[in-house]
Amino acid sequence: MSSASTPDTYHDSDAGSNPSLSASETTNSSKTSGDGVGLSNAHDQLGRKRRYALDLVNRLQNTGIQTDIDLPQIAVIGNQSAGKSSLIEAISGTTLPRASGTCTRCPTECRLTNVAAPARWNCVVSIRTITDSTGQHLGQARNEPFGEVIYNKAEVEDRIRRAQRAILNPHIPRSQILTGDEEINDGRTLTFSSNYVSLQISGPDVADLSFCDLPGLIRSTKEGSTNDIALVEGLVESYIKKPSCIILLTVSCETDPQNQGALQLAREYDPEGLRTVGVLTKPDRISAGDEEDWVRFVKNEGDYKLLNNWFCVRQPNSSELKSGVTWQEARDKENQFFTATAAWRDLDPIYQRYLRTRNLVERLSGILSDLISKRLPEIREELHQLMHNTRKDLAQLPKEPSQDPMSDISAMIYSFSSRLSRVLEGTPEAEALLQCIRPAQNAFKREIRKTAPNFRPYEKKYASQRNMAHFKFLNNEEDELEWDQDSEDNTESGAPVYIDDVNRRIQDARTRELPSRYPYVVEESFIQQITKQWSAPSQRLCELVYRTTLDHVLRLVKDHFSEFGQGLLERQTRLIIMEHMKDRFEATKDRIEWLLDLEHRPFTMNTHYFLDYKDKFFSYYKSYRDQDLNQELNSALQALESERLIKLGITGVKAVDLVKFLPTDGMEGALDIMAGVRAYFQVAYKRFVDNIPSAIDHEMVRGSERDLIRTLPLRLGIHGPDGLAICKELAQESTQVAAKREELSKKLERMKAGNEELSRIF
Known part of the structure; x- marks a missing residue:
């Protein structure tokens, strides 16, 4: 079994000793965050070693070696309208684009990095392209900034929306989408794409965490075509099949869990629940009398038991979003909900730690940092082997065209x-x-x-x-x-x-x-x-x-x-x-x-x-001729004895010598x-x-x-x-060889950069 599948990979040894946060504790600690940027209040509870490990993976991701090596990562999956977007907003402290019908139609990667004051909060939005407009994979993924660095959080939502629009409309120049105001309705817009938006957020009030929000799984053809269903499912599988991928599974409490495809996919790729973290969303929509069925998940008593348990969070509903609820207000309402609702309020303290976004994020940080710590030596060995193989592949290519052909x-x-x-x-x-x-x-x-x-x-x-x-x-x-x-x-x-x-x-x-x-x-x-x-x-x-x-x-x-x-x-x-x-x-x-x-x-x-x-x-x-002509005579002569020839007065001659005196045959x-x-x-x-x-x-x-x-x-x-x-x-070098050389050279450069980052700790 791979390292990502071992029971101790995601198990936080301190989890049992951490007391659950009471409502007052949660409220007080939230207020210390000022403008309430995501998980800054959880950041202070992370140890130096944990923060360093998370930061190292972020730096490794900056080198691009995740293309070649399975880096620890959190992938957020769930059915459409399962509450993933609200959960991501709560974790990242940024507002995501919302629309009717399908919302997230391409992956969104969030890489959160804590930097000490007086550094300013900033967000860099990029587009990572891994397939062309026909869906064919490129030999080398491209990561291109989309617009200037953002220093105002209010601008992030619009920039993400435009980046998604650019990904779904690869036939339109990105500069036009970045600056234009008009909507695109030319019939050529893609419904989904495996290319994704990358958010690199850093600041003094930002947690150290990396995750990728994947498009929601489509439940039926009413929400998308058969092709869209297969495309999204294949995209989700490409992430969660990797041994170092932590599956953050979102399950909405307003729908029977057995009818939610994300749960079935998680069970397929992580049948023992060793690297899955479950999250129940929309607990305020549970039908009366059904609360206990969902509480059993938090108690880890359901059919799908998880090593790192099920969590439950409460995010703003539609009316609250329309009213412009702030991040801080959303956290206060979440705390009030779990404090006031009997089904959750009455849980034993040991289960209280699995309620609220704060506890979920702290647990995710611990799981991810523990996995990183375990994977780093393996990553180092894999990287060295890949570098060796890449150099070998480069050496086998024809020599580069010289200056003196x-x-x-x-x-x-x-x-x-x-x-x-x-x-x-x-x-x-x-x-x-x-x-x-x-x-x-x-x-x-x-x-x-x-x-x-x-x-x-x-x-x-x-x-x-x-x-x-x-x-x-x-x-x-x-x-x-x-x-x-x-x-x-x-x-x-x-x-x-x-x-x-x-x-x-x-x-x-x-x-x-x-x-x-x-x-x-x-x-x-x-x-x-x-x-x-x-x-x-x-x-x-x-x-x-x-x-x-x-x-x-x-x-x-x-x-x-x-x-x-x-x-x-x-x-x-x-x-x-x-x-x-x-x-x-x-x-x-x-x-x-x-x-x-x-x-x-x-x-x-x-x-x-x-x-x-x-x-x-x-x-x-x-x-042969003589034998044929005189066969009878030869036989008779050979029968003659020499004594009889002497009596006839013939001396010194053998009987067979008389053949020489026979006439020729012409x-x-x-x-x-x-x-x-x-x-x-x-x-x-x-x-x-x-x-x-x-x-x-x-x-x-x-x-x-x-x-x-x-x-x-x-x-x-x-x-x-x-x-x-x-x-x-x-x-002139062939385009195939030139492309191969460029691909291998870039791969080697990525790995050299990754190796340089790793060399700081080894």
């Missing part, structure tokens, strides 16, 4: 270029640029590898009967990602090309070649058929690397420029970078096309590598082409899967920073004849 922007561009260079060169983070590109490069390599020709050294008619094992002589060169080496038939992934198909193409292409020769165009056509497939994977890789690089670069742009000014520099830099990257992308595509053109015609200087693998592929294909040319094309692919694909990523990296990745340090300032125009004006425009 050109130098700032130039430095930012240089810093951005340096950081970009490091990113493009490569950094050791898992999500860095090169790490994000590498999977695409690996996928590209696999795609190119899959275009290898799938030659089969047997006729197509035997396709269902033949399998070919993996090229084991490539095991040391191929990545594990490219092959499943346990598969029985996966030499290549493309469509099979059978030896009879190759031979047919040789015959179709033959022109003037000698019978032992075959046309070169056959090999060339096979190679071009392969390299034609390399264009799409290359362009896909280029597109993916472009988008990945652009994404990283634009994120870098945001990190460096987003918090500068209103974001204009970031937007313009972003556009320039995107155009620059697009140019690099187009240049890279041109370079890829150039590399693809190079592969259109077969060429290699890597003769040893090519011939070595041609021999290996030829032997591989021929071994497909030697086709086997040679198959071996040559497959060997050339091995040469070409390896250089191609290096060249394309290397070209993309050179032209687009690392090429992204090429000339950028010169292009950015040039395109931004910051070094041109209008450079200074352009820089100032780019450096």
Whole structure:
């Protein structure tokens, strides 16, 4: 439970020992007040410590920190026409505006401060604005004086009325309302407002007390619209829900208490009655025979028992007000009423202390000062924490616009270029640029590898009967990602090309070649058929690397420029970078096309590598071809024993060696082409899967920073004849950031001022 809800928060330890004031005592002490300003006669009974605590909270409120911290405060609530205004007049010693129907239509804050003579009595009327004309809360509340300082009490009522009128008519200049005499009836007047009138009253005959009079709760739509009912109730709740708010609950004795919404709200937010002080008003209107029902409240025997009890006061009625009753006369009549009326006169002395305005105010002063004393250490800690958080929030805002925006922007561009260079060169983070590109490069390599020709050294008619094992002589060169080496038939992934198909193409292409020769165009056509497939994977890789690089670069742009000014520099830099990257992308595509053109015609200087693998592929294909042609003969020869060959006069030869003397099958040319094309692919694909990523990296990745340090300032125009004006425009701070900075700065200033006040006692 918060400190404001603990039982000892509002309990005055001296309350039980203070004797109730008799009628004569009350009258005599009232006369000592001279012109009778509110509670001056109660002031002398307050101890030095109590007065100091109340004064400290008033000074804290002057700093405005109640916007940020829950300061102890008294909120006066009640239904409309419950007698709140008369009670406030009795406490403050000032006359409030009165009108038929709704009276208080915006809160009125009273801050009473005692100052020693010979200081003059004075009243400062201000308007505290917390919402705009549409009801939307402002980021920072405004407290603006309304007129000059008042030294004549008779002028206060009119000034308050005009201040209320100004609050309810925000569309009219306040100066016009302050000096004008005409009533406002243009149909745009608000019925209620959460903005409020603030009265700061000080003088030698003024008590130390602070409270806020809230608009009376509306009982039905006859007294206000449904919207007005919700608005006033929400306003009252915003005050009384705070743990440090003392609820001064006014209940009129002329209406059943259970029908008074203020009582129900108080019970909702203070169900145990720990921080509520009840006040019965208009006891002179109690119906005959019902007195005891109301006396039970003062005895604290009702359904809603309060830690600090119920009080009963009597204020001037309508006829007395019309006759111009003075404050002193009103106090005398109140004393006479409780002295002469049997229901109240006959109460035990222990309950007499809960009758009369004087006793109520003294109790309120004690409750408020006790709460302040308990809350001060907590307020100090809360204030220090808020100051720390506010400084932290300010530090997180972008730097304020400098006096030399050109130098700032130039430095930012240089810093951005340096950081970009490091990113493009490569950094050791898992999500860095090169790490994000590498999977695409690996996928590209696999795609190119899959275009290898799938030659089969047997006729197509035997396709269902033949399998070919993996090229084991490539095991040391191929990545594990490219092959499943346990598969029985996966030499290549493309469509099979059978030896009879190759031979047919040789015959179709033959022109003037000698019978032992075959046309070169056959090999060339096979190679071009392969390299034609390399264009799409290359362009896909280029597109993916472009988008990945652009994404990283634009994120870098945001990190460096987003918090500068209103974001204009970031937007313009972003556009320039995107155009620059697009140019690099187009240049890279041109370079890829150039590399693809190079592969259109077969060429290699890597003769040893090519011939070595041609021999290996030829032997591989021929071994399968020979096995198919002479399978039965091979089986018979392998069954021959060497001894039988010796008997036939054949020595030094194994049976299987006789296969070499068998005639060829006429497909030697086709086997040679198959071996040559497959060997050339091995040469070409390896250089191609290096060249394309290397070209993309050179032209687009690392090429992204090429000339950028010169292009950015040039395109931004910051070094041109209008450079200074352009820089100032780019450096303009966003309205949101400026407003946030102003709000936090004002908040910090409020808290510094509050901390300075607190430092006087800590």
